[in-house]
Every structure is written in structure tokens, then in C-alpha cells.
Amino acid sequence: xxxxxxxxxxxxxxxxxxxxxxxxxxxxxxxxxxxxxxxxxxxxxxxxxxxxxxxxxxxxxxxxxxxxxxxxxxxxxxxxxxxxxxxxxxxxxxxxxxxxxxxxxxxxxxxxxxxxxxxxxxxxxxxxxxxxxxxxxxxxxxxxxxxxxxxxxxxxxxxxxxxxxxxxxxxxxxxxxxxxxxxxxxxxxxxxxxxxxxxxxxxxxxxxxxxxxxxxxxxxxxxxxxxxxxxxxxxxxxxxxxxxxxxxxxxxxxxxxxxxxxxxxxxxxxxxxxxxxxxxxxxxxxxxxxxxxxxxxxxxxxxxxxxxxxxxxxxxxxxxxxxxxxxxxxxxxxxxxxxxxxxxxxxxxxxxxxxxxxxxxxxxxxxxxxxxxxxxxxxxxxxxxxxxxxxxxxxxxxxxxxxxxxxxxxxxxxxxxxxxxxxxxxxxxxxxxxxxxxxxxxxxxxxxxxxxxxxxxxxxxxxxxxxxxxx
Amino acid sequence: xxxxxxxxxxxxxxxxxxxxxxxxxxxxxxxxxxxxxxxxxxxxxxxxxxxxxxxxxxxxxxxxxxxxxxxxxxxxxxxxxxxxxxxxxxxxxxxxxx
Numbered sequence: 001x002x003x004x005x006x007x008x009x010x011x012x013x014x015x016x017x018x019x020x021x022x023x024x025x026x027x028x029x030x031x032x033x034x035x036x037x038x039x040x041x042x043x044x045x046x047x048x049x050x051x052x053x054x055x056x057x058x059x060x061x062x063x064x065x066x067x068x069x070x071x072x073x074x075x076x077x078x079x080x081x082x083x084x085x086x087x088x089x090x091x092x093x094x095x096x097x098x099x100x101x102x103x104x105x106x107x108x109x110x111x112x113x114x115x116x117x118x119x120x121x122x123x124x125x126x127x128x129x130x131x132x133x134x135x136x137x138x139x140x141x142x143x144x145x146x147x148x149x150x151x152x153x154x155x156x157x158x159x160x161x162x163x164x165x166x167x168x169x170x171x172x173x174x175x176x177x178x179x180x181x182x183x184x185x186x187x188x189x190x191x192x193x194x195x196x197x198x199x200x201x202x203x204x205x206x207x208x209x210x211x212x213x214x215x216x217x218x219x220x221x222x223x224x225x226x227x228x229x230x231x232x233x234x235x236x237x238x239x240x241x242x243x244x245x246x247x248x249x250x251x252x253x254x255x256x257x258x259x260x261x262x263x264x265x266x267x268x269x270x271x272x273x274x275x276x277x278x279x280x281x282x283x284x285x286x287x288x289x290x291x292x293x294x295x296x297x298x299x300x301x302x303x304x305x306x307x308x309x310x311x312x313x314x315x316x317x318x319x320x321x322x323x324x325x326x327x328x329x330x331x332x333x334x335x336x337x338x339x340x341x342x343x344x345x346x347x348x349x350x351x352x353x354x355x356x357x358x359x360x361x362x363x364x365x366x367x368x369x370x371x372x373x374x375x376x377x378x379x380x381x382x383x384x385x386x387x388x389x390x391x392x393x394x395x396x397x398x399x400x401x402x403x404x405x406x407x408x409x410x411x412x413x414x415x416x417x418x419x420x421x422x423x424x425x426x427x428x429x430x431x432x433x434x435x436x437x438x439x440x441x442x443x444x445x446x447x448x449x450x451x452x453x454x455x456x457x458x459x460x461x462x463x464x465x466x467x468x469x470x471x
Numbered sequence: 472x473x474x475x476x477x478x479x480x481x482x483x484x485x486x487x488x489x490x491x492x493x494x495x496x497x498x499x500x501x502x503x504x505x506x507x508x509x510x511x512x513x514x515x516x517x518x519x520x521x522x523x524x525x526x527x528x529x530x531x532x533x534x535x536x537x538x539x540x541x542x543x544x545x546x547x548x549x550x551x552x553x554x555x556x557x558x559x560x561x562x563x564x565x566x567x568x569x
Contacts, residue, residue, distance in 0.1 A: 313508035350501035364517040
């Protein structure tokens, strides 16, 4: 009988046991399936449990490993994906009632790559309908109901990768894949206390993923540690002929390459922590102290302002225009009425009002924005800020009736607009026993630095090892 | 000037559209946000920014638009001629045009 220690174990720990044939992938898969079936619905974290295909794949993995063919760190490791990734053997609902019966006859590239690495797909995980593309103001904006953080199920798991956040935090899967257009990996990672990595735009193929905004969408790992994110990213990154925006970045994990021994230059985003919730601020400041311990020569510069651009307006205009285009048929057919969120039911109509001229104007601003960010990253290696300004919102109230707004700056919209990577790492707890996080943002293709830095932060802290009590 | 519920109501009337109160409450802030975005964007001059001609990359403006120059299997004569109305000796036969 496997215990929680196994389900919460890291990829490195599990794979060592699997490789040594001390742990059976079938038994491990059975264990995660049982947890998905027991807790998945309570947390609003699951769209479909894939029991039969998962057990078949686990048996195949076990046979292969017994036969001496070990594929690598992910062989026999059970995982789940946000339900916007196409899968051949389960419906792909995009979290939305109008697509509840949607089926695809091929797996998304990311799913295929993980299966090729020997990982076992056990579930399609819940998400905010259409990744929030039509707008939403409540946790219940999904056909699966409100996503709940396992730390306190009266509170939201965050969105739009709500299921990956909650399922990973509760160890219903070993790891998961989420997606981010503007905050959808970092937010649930913060609210659920997991480690989520949003890669550089173009690093991971989006073939088979629901398109919300093709110039902003990114897929990335959500795990219980930075090291696990490294293993997963290693399997999914790289050029895919089926996604012309994808590129080979040279990311490898584990990597023998060490960072040059120059002092780490850290920029603290101006106004990002002073006016957040108290615990968010205190935990953030404590995290900076940890950085000083793990990087004795670190140079921390506070009050660093982002290059001045109307990031919110740029991202908002692009999300509206590309989202309305991606879901044009749904909007024009009137089936948006079937969405769970009242604001989502009309959001597509408002978004359709963005003119081509305004969209192109916003797109054109991205070139100078990217250049200005590249200049900024000549002075700093990473930018840091709290992952979110508050802990998770109440799950059963509209967001605008939740926590009082914290008037602090966030780099989430801006860093998505320029396409650079970020990682959110748990750094403590705040109100109602809910987790808080710190985000590290790096220049384009800086994932190695992010994983390495976050992993060293986690060697010096144990926030990522805390486990929620499930009932 | 921000868009108000009265503005949205008036637009709906002009377009002969019925609009429920719940929809009005949801639509107004969304339309107001778009107008606000556009006002902010219009304050910036992009005339000196080269229009993007390639894809978007995080550190530059262009992605290579050409594919690898490698031979790939073609359709093949049999398949190409399968749907032809009047094939002859491995060719398409077409009506005389001159």
C-alpha cells in the first residue's frame, strides 16, 4: 500500500525507485487514479479521469522497464493535462459546456512527447472555460464548477489552469501541464502553492492546444518543485514542425552547464510588494533574505520600474481581438449563452468591437516593448515580485466582492506581452492558511537560470514540501 | 469619457437590439475597458515602428519564413490522376483551347 510520502515524492525520487524496480508504475498509477477519484471532484479539479488507458499505459511501461528498456526520468510517472490539450482517448472540453462532447483523433504534441518519454496520462484536468477568453468574474466559470485550492476548499484554486494547480498541490497527479496567456500558470501556482513555469513564447509546441491568443499562449509545467519543472520542460520543449512558432531553445535538464560565477543581479519590481496583503509582503521580503543566503554576492536593487508602456491596454486589446477571432463561430452562433459565467456570455460581443487598426497598433507596440525589456535585462539577471498581491479569492463570491483590491504592481501582463519566461515558487502562507508565492522573471530563453535559481531557493526552504490536509 | 449603461442602452436601441439588465451590467464595463485601452494606445506613436512581417519572437521581430529546402514525397502520378475527368497516358487531357 503506497503512502502519501510516495504520492508527494519528487520525480527524481520516484524515478530512482521505478528504475530500480522497487516501485511499480501500475501500482503508482492505481494510487493516483484512486486519489483523483476520491478528491478530484471535491476540488473541482478534474474533467475526465482516464482510468483504462492509464492502466494500459502503466502496464506497458512496467513491462518495458522490466525488459530493461528504461526511457528516462518520466518513465512510469503519472501526469494530468489541462483540458485544453487534445487527447485521442478522452473528450477535450476546453472547460466549456458548448464543447463538452468535443473529441479529437490525435494527441497534442505536448501529450505525445510526454507519452514518448514514458509518462502516464491519468486525467484531463479542469480549467476556467475557454481559459477565461470571454471574461469571467467567478471561480465557478467552468462546466466542472468552482476550482478549489486544497489548502482551504472555500477558496479558489486560481485560473485559468485551475485543475492543474489543485490536482498537483493535492498530489492527485505527480505533475501537470497548464497554459498561460496572461497569468494562467502563475496564478493557480500561487493560489495552490505549487511551482509553475511559464516558458518563453515559442519554447513549447502548442499543436493540439486550444488557441485563445496565438501570439500570447504558452504551455508549461506545474509541479511540486522547480527540479520537477526542469524534467518536464526538458521533455516537452523544442521545435515541432506542427507549430511554426516553436523553436529549439537548447534547454536541457539536468544540465551540466553551470551559471557563470558572476554575482546574481536581482531587480525588485517597483511598488510590487508594499501594498499587497501583509503576509504576501512579509513572505516576499523573507524570500529576498533567502536569496541573500543562497547567493552571498547577490545584488538586489529595489524600486526597479518596468520600461514605460501601456501593457494592460496592449494585452487587453490583443486578448480581445484574438480571442473574439478564435471563438468567432461560438460567438456568432449564440452558443456563448451556454457558458457558466454571466460576463463570459456577453464578453465575446464586446471583444468583437476591437477594430483591426487598434489591434495592429497594439501589436506594433510589442516590438519597442521587447527591445526595452531586452535592454532592462542587460542590467539584471532576474526580476522578482510577489506572484499575486493577495492569497486566493473566496470560491463562492464574485472576485470583485472578494479581498479588498491590493493596489500593487504586477509584472504578469507585461512579461506575457513581451513573451519572457517566469516561475512561481511557494514562499509561505497568509490569510486563511492560504499559500503565497514569489515569481522570478528572466529574459527570453532564460529557463535554465529560472529552474536553477528556484531549485536552490527550494533547497534552502521547505514551503514546497508542505502538504495540504485533504478530506 | 467612460461608457455608461445609458450609452450601451442607447446603442442597443439604435441597433434594434433587446438587451437584458444582466447583460447590460456585464457589457458596460467590458465596452468601457476596450474604449479605455484604445485611448491609452492612441497616445503612443508607432509610425517609426517597422510593421511586423514575420512571426513574433521574444527577442526580435522576425522568425524565418522559409522552410527547410529538403525533398519530400510528392502526390504521385496515380493519385494525382485519380480524380481527373479525362486522363490519358499519365497526363491530364484538357479540351482544346486554341
